[in-house]
Amino acid sequence: MTAEINVVPAGGNLKVKLAKAWQSVGPLVVFLTMFALVAILTPTFLGNGGVTIVASSAASVLLVALGQSLVLNIGSIDLSNASITILGAILLAMTLNSVGAIAPLFILIVVSIFGAINGLIIAFTQVPSFALTLGTFGIFQSAALVVSGATTVYVKENGDAIKALYQSGIGGIPMTFALGVIAALVAWWFLRFTRPGLAMTAIGKNESGAIFSGIKTRWLKVLAFTMSGFLSGLAGLTIIAQAGSASPMGLGSDLLLPGIAAAIVGGTSISGGVTNPLNVVFGALSVALVPIASAAVGVPSQAQSLVYGLVIIVTVALTLSRSSNSIVK
Amino acid sequence: MTPSTKSGVPVIALTNIEKSFGSNKAVKGISFSINPGEVVGLIGENGAGKSTLLKILTGMYQPDAGSIEVNGKVVKFKNPRDSISAGIGVVHQEQSLFTNLTVAENIAMNSGKGSSASTKFGIYRWSQIYQAAKVTLEAIGSKLDPKAVVNQLGFVDRQMVEIARAVSADAGADGSSLVILDEPTSVLEKHETEVLEKEIRKLKNFGAVIFVSHRLDEIMRNCERILVMRDGELVADRKTSEVTEKQLFKLMIGHDSRAEASSRKSIDSKETAAIEVNSLSRKGKFSNVSFSVHSGRLTAIVGATGSGREELARALFGAEKIDSGSVLLDGKQINNWRIPKAVKSGIGYVPSERKIEGIIGGFTASENLTLTHPGKSALGPFLIPRARKKIAQDWFNALDVRPNDISQELGRFSGGNQQKVVMAKWLNSPELRVLILDHPLRGLDPGAAETVNAEIKRACKEGAAVILLADTLEEALEMGDQVLVMRDGEVTSSYDLAKQNPSTLDLLERMV
């Protein structure tokens, strides 16, 4: 019988504590700091409906980021979510014109199926999620180009109810953003207070342990990706509500990185098992503030993607807690 | 390549080597020496301290006290590299070859000398690498093609590459070298073993060999001298010609203990077994295993490395595939067996790899405890945190888990207290039918071990059928109503302790 060696690495405690602190209040602090920075450097920001602008641009990022957080929480990643958003938005714009009011429901079912297909392939063929979703990213992007004929699709009829989502709101906060907050609350409740939610987190923290606890890990992975598809579809809905049109060009990849950045800045761990959807709200708001804040501190607007890229790298690098001998690929 | 053997100077000499982990003394004052040309066997039960000793010899552990001399010079191994350059090569139980590279490269990569001689400015000189490998292979009498890629080789051939590499590691050292073979045959078929043994005998030309095996007959055939370890001590150092197998068994076990027959519960033959296993087989792991365990009885399975008992236990839990045979739960045959289904049918499994498979370290103790069988802490899919806290607190009090803090992350508890929670996780199910325990006491302090044993007995009393893979033979005889002995994937004997009272020696003889 060998003796149990229970060594807590020196200094590890401090790092664990820092990581915990970051996960609980970090996202809020980051957001408030950026907000204060913008408000001080650009005094006109508050007066000119800046809050509305930030909230509305945060809406689609938030929804995509929530889906990403649920997938990151099981230790995977979904690189296809933004392309699902665009495809969903295009399909919505087209079907609103033809089938009318039932279209949003129909689209949400379709995008959930897209997500489920991602999940099914990942869970049952055991391929790495980044590679699989990179592949489906290409397919959804193609599909968006094909169905739209590679042009912007406008909502011509039956769009009023959806547009109302953006035009109505409380205290300058559009309903599209409120929708994101509601989704965050539901996701938070789901992860904390339901068995499948807890089991998903278990998968992210220790998949072997989850398997040996009798958890149906494969179906829960499918569920996580399905939810990611669904939330990406909701993001598509907010795009239609805000813009009244959807374009297959560009926008898909324009949401991918902000979505990941919002999830990570919102305290979600890239290695799985740690996320708080309520903090992702602040993550999304911070990301939406990035262009305004960079303009305020004098960074040219062209540098936006550079800032996103750096935000991701730096946040992940700072919040990773790994033992020194683990193998990372 | 021929070693410059200085006669009289031992290849390796250990003096009073000690090593402790916490309060546990794993190696207690070991001294021995091995001369050039000797093949020495090292035997001992699981946990006798063999692997700790080997890790000291290979530089993975540093001894607390004592000294090591190699070819007459005192050495200190700070890491495996030091040991390699001193001329100690190891063939591990688990192979450590680059399967995508050639035989020659694998040999060259280990010997700092080999690789520097065959590369110039980082450019490979293949002909030299092949030539060097060929020389080494020929020296150990192997006709393997140095250009062959390792993943094209069978297991024996791979083992030969390991040996060649171990030998070539020593080529740079002055004096004789030491090759350590750590259970090299445990996964081989019989005819493969014969081939390998023939090769091992040639190795003595290179210096000395330490041969570790759980197969006593192999040790007797191949070694001139045998070292026996027990409880961290060297209890015997004998010439093979002067001992019998029986004596060696006794030395390994020390005090021979015997099960007491009186207290065991005998089976009501009409009653259906809780779990019945019929000629269960899994290729390369276990074959034709049959036994049954009744409700309220405990079956202990004993076996050495490679006996297949761990794989059998995992297969019963649905974690490994079953190739043929059947399993009946309460008389009903099970099909398409998977872990979630097993859990639902009332099977529990306490894995030996606790930190990886037993717990979710980042979850609180209460979350871990109720993850599988939430009991009243869940209403359908919805969780009730207050009920969860109550359940966890009750278990904490019952099992005296320390610290008594259910909302602390389980990963931060000591091993013993983690294991108590793992037990509670399964015992929390009122419908527990079969509990499979894979080395439940591994790494536990005596207090925690006692608690866990008490819980195992209680689970049994409350109607669970228990399958226990015990750490020691004494544990098996103390806990079991029935003891199965496995060797090389097959059940070699079965004792009903209500009727028979085998001794630990009887068990050991059928294990190895």
Next chain:
Amino acid sequence: MASTANAKSMNRAATGQPTSVVASFIKRNVEVISISASIFVLAIIFSILNPRFASVENLENILNQAGLPLIIAVGATFVILIGSIDLSVEGVMSAAGMTFVLMTANSRGGTDYGFWAYVVAIGLAAALGFFSGVLFTKVKVPSFIVTLGMWYVGLGVATVLFGTDTMPFLTNDDLSTWASQQNLGMPNNFLLGLIVAILGALFLRFTSFGRVTLAVGNNEEIARGNGLKVNRNKVTVFVIAGAISGIAGIVATIQLGAVNPTIAAGNLFIALPAVVIGGTSLAGGKGSMLGTVLGVILLTTLTNGLTLADVSPNFKTAVSGGILILAIVITAWSQRDRLRISK
């Protein structure tokens, strides 16, 4: 002994003399042979669908289209061989391409730094690769996330350099027609791709760097146990991949004769699937440059043939994506296990 040790239990071929030279050749090169066969079959199908496919002109066209992805794929092969991934290719290409054009004779004026334009552009790309490599090995950020971030960093660098001015054109005509000119019967850009691939193959086969790369990809733990310099190797791999992306960025701008920040868009999507169908395993340790070359040709033939068969170019990324999925699913299929963890 080899002939006696026919380890049937392991279900693997024993060494020693192979029964037939042909059989063993096929066995060792099964991937190369099957990709070559696929290219052949595709060529026949496309020739039937559109006779123009088999014209000399179109074959040149295919090689011309394959040049750029081939260069990128060589870098990607190194990274995938250590079991990692480099998603930053397009961003690094843009940054290098932009740097190159702005430092050479272009429509915006400025100084022509000649040779130094190449050095600085490739140096910048290598530096981005170096940062990825260090963050990956030292800080242990998973490679896909580091390089995803680096993708956008590169894109941002290109966008900032681009500024708000007009698109800069190359004004040196020799340079802007270089890519399509021919040497040895091949377009220059394909020739360059081939040279990079051959160099890559030589590196892999004949240098300690190459062999250590394979060893690290096969089993990092054993590599460390053997005292190999694993971290140094990994960083070097990322620097090489970065530098190759830099070369690709320059070639891309030369091909277009001009540069904008999205010049590299879509290239990752051809290179990655090409490497994977070329037999390089995403798990690392297994793969070859020959496979990569054939993978690129296969994929280019496919997209070229589809275009000639009047399939909309909008399907292009779907084809690449579908092939990537197919390739990873086929390789993962045999390794499925109920206890296997894939992230």
